[in-house]
Amino acid sequence: MPEGHTIHRLAARHRELFAGDKVLAASPQGRFAEGAALISGSVLEATEAYGKHLLHHYAGERTLHVHLGLYGKVTDGDGAPPEPVGQVRLRLTSDLHWLDLRGPTACELLTPPEVQALRDRLGADPLRADADPDAAYDRIRRSPTPLAALLLDQSVVAGTGLIFVTEALFRAGLRPTTPGRRLSAIRWRAIWDDLVLLMRQAVLVGRIDTVRDEHLPEAMGRPPRVDRHGGEVYVYRRAALPCHVCGTAVRQADLAGRNSYWCPTCQR
Template sequence: MPEGHTIHRLAARHRALFAGDKVLVDSPQGRFAEGAALLSGTVLDDTEAYGKHLLHHYANGVSLHVHLGLYGRFADGDGEPPAPVGQIRLRLSSDRHWLELRGPTACELLNPPEVDALRHRLGADPLRADADPDPAYARIGRSPTPLAALLLDQTIVAGTGLIFVTEALFRAGTHPRTPGRQLSRTGWAALWTDLGALMRTAVGTGRIDTVHDRHLPEAMGRPPRVDRHGGEVYVYRRAGQPCHVCGTPVRQAELVGRNLYWCPTCQPG
């Protein structure tokens, strides 16, 4: 599932392509036909990302809400849209550009109160200027639940996925199973700041890199990481490999159905 930086990149991309334009919208697959009819011929005012949720806000007061989930993906291009191939849930076009959406978990229209309700049920997004990390710490700081599980809970922190959580905890020297109530307010402030920095870098580059310069392949004389997720990381999906900092083999275990990765030396339990 795409992490929050990808959704913020998509929001910026769609804003650049379509904001201020009257768009034509259809659903070649048919599953979004009614919603497409309500949007077609309307001006797209703006786009917004909140955590892993993408919103298109239209001049008629309706918003398109998309959650990509595991299988959703967008494609876009210039000029006339190509003939539809396969299961296209949503197709949007102007006289300059087009985009297609396939396989999302959610593709629906929301009215303003429903958009507000969506924002309200999500936690603080480290990539948003209006984010308030205090409510997140109010929940984390009194919880016996492992920190990794708390940080993956989108009602506490929105947009963080397994890579960002795993890597930020390593950089903080904190074991992923540490109970939330053991995290000090100072520790939370540092963790929040680092999460935001890592995610903003990923928005700019389109990939998740979490290692300090001194641990990059060229600095350490090691081969670059080869993984479909790309990016240089400390522990994510590196089980059994030596820690870049201390050389201890990286450990792996399961928590709430997700794989955890950590260094037992750099992140003592």
């Protein structure tokens, strides 16, 4: 599932392509035909991302809500759109650009109260200027739940997925199983600031890199990571490989139904 930086990149891309323009909407697949008809011919006024949720705000107080889930994909291009291929849930076109959405978990129109309800159920997004890390910490400090599970809970922190959470905990020197109530306010703020740093960088470059300069391949004389997710990481999907910092074998275990990775030496 795409992490929050990908959705923020999509929001910026769609703003660049369509904001201020009258957009034609269609659903070649047919599953969003009624919703597409309601926004077709409307002006796209703004786009935004909140965690893993993408929002297009149209004139007339209609908002398109998209959640890509595990299989959703967005493609776009210039000029006339190609013939639809596969199950295109939504196609947007303007005089200059086109966009296709396939396989999302959610593709729906929301009213203003429904948009607010969506925002209200999401936690602090490290990529948003209106984020409230203190509200997130208020949830964390009272909970016996492992930190990794709390940071993956989108009602606590929005936009963080397994890579960002796994790597932020390594960089903080904390095991994924550390209970939330054992986290001090100072250590939480350090984790939050690190998430902001890592996620903003990911928005800029389009991939997740979490390794500090001294542990990059060229600095250590090691081969670069080869993985479909790209980017250099410390422990994510590196089970049984040596830690870049101490050489200890990285461990892997199931935590709340998700794979968890950590270094038993660097994370106490």
